[in-house]
Amino acid sequence: MKRLFINSSGDIGIGEEPEPRIDSYEVLIKVKACSICGGDIKIYKSVREKIREIDTPFPLKGHEWSGEIVEVGSKITDFKIGDRVARCFANYCGFCINCRLGMPNFCIGIEHEEHSGGFAEFVKFYIPPSGGRGLYKIPEGISYEEAALAEPGTCAIGAVLKANVNPGDFVAVIGLGGLGQLITQRLSAYGGYTIGIDINENKLARASKWCKYVINSSLEDPVEKVKEITQGVGADIVFEVVGIETTWIQAIEMLRMGGRLIMVGVFTEPTKRFVLDRIFRKNITIIPSKGPSPLITPQGEPLIWRDLRDGIIKPSLIYDVFPVERANEAFYKQAYGDVAKGVIKFD
Ligand SMILES: [Zn+2]
Ligand SMILES: [Zn+2]
Structure with missing residues (x-):
């Protein structure tokens, strides 16, 4: 075969x-x-x-x-x-x-x-x-x-569930590859203000259909832009879906005091200039979300089927x-x- x-x-x-x-x-x-x-x-x-x-x-x-x-x-x-x-x-x-x-x-x-x-x-x-x-x-x-x-969709649902999003939260997602896009779609069901961040115009154009804001981080400083959107406060929640040091530093800096960072991107390189002190001083909670948890509805079907049926997650887009x-x-x-x-x- x-x-x-x-x-x-x-x-x-x-x-x-x-x-x-x-x-x-x-x-x-x-x-x-x-x-x-x-x-x-x-x-x-x-x-x-x-x-x-x-x-x-x-x-x-x-x-x-x-x-x-x-x-x-x-x-x-x-x-x-x-x-x-x-x-x-x-x-x-x-x-x-x-x-x-x-x-x-x-x-x-x-x-x-x-x-x-x-x-x-x-x-x-x-x-x-x-x-x-x-x-x-x-x-x-x-x-x-x-x-x-279904599998990355389940990863996305799991990551969003861990973030404990509330209506009105400013939620940034750095990295709009497949998983980042799925996360932003799922987030759109929560009534928060989703901010999609990437360096690729096409990926941003896709995400702009369901994100409240999009930022091209190769053209604008995403930290400054998030601060501007949130009236100087910073995002309540950031999903880091890239797994490199630069975007991690951006994530820490664009979070508000006491914000939550959902760690989704996979690191394959050692970190060299990462300053843990910033996490400490900003009182940031880091929540890792690796791989899909078996998320099943009370009716006994995978949660992802319900999301697909209800049009919360739309993979074809x-x-x-x-x-x-x-x-x-x-x-x-x-x-x-x-x-x-x-x-x-x-x-
Ligand atoms: Zn996968
Ligand atoms: Zn086991």
Whole structure:
């Protein structure tokens, strides 16, 4: 079957590998769509920019996918062939220390590999016999492309829930890639004043449809601008969705006294000039939000399905869809161009 690979020069190509074989607790899914995560882009850029050397093509896994079940293991009762499904979050056991401490997104209790990666024609997924699973059927009316954003959408909802937003709050979001866009859409349901910040005009133009303000931080000082919008006070809440030092410093500086910083961006570089003293003196609370928590409604469906159905999150206004043959272009444009979120479509 086809799988996306990154080669030593940093280009994305389509390679061949054996189709996955399932065991009794697994299902096999024909992938329909897989979206590109910021994490995938970090790998891509590190190879392209020669930060990381690889001599053999490196398979890309992809964890934001949707598809149709084509085979079920003998012990599977919840799913059948033909079901439309998507990965909404990671499996969790419910019993390990992290699950017991209320952090199922950090579950360490399941040894079985969860899934084989969605940048391929087929993906297998493990349904744990006890505990919670991250695979769900896609409700009618939600497309495969939209459902591919179920996992980052769940990340966005979780991050916003942690921020404890109140109506009237000034909430800045630095970084309007896929996750930043999803966060700003979710925030729009709270009646706050959302301020989208990025250096890319196209991403800002998208976000301006649901943000009260947008700031191009390559043209204006975002700290000064946020101060101006908030009458000199600073933002109540800032989401940092980039994961570099410059934007972290901006986040700290644009917060009001006693504000909250929601840490969403993934740091891969060591920090050199970060001054912890500013956090101390501004009495800032830092709230990390890593990965999707299993957020499920009282009715038993992933919260993301409700958001999609109610039109709170509208992925089609965020993503650009590319056929698998154009995967290299999708990665390039998401890393360096106008694409906020690339969705790779497999047929
Ligand atoms: Zn992701
Ligand atoms: Zn666990």
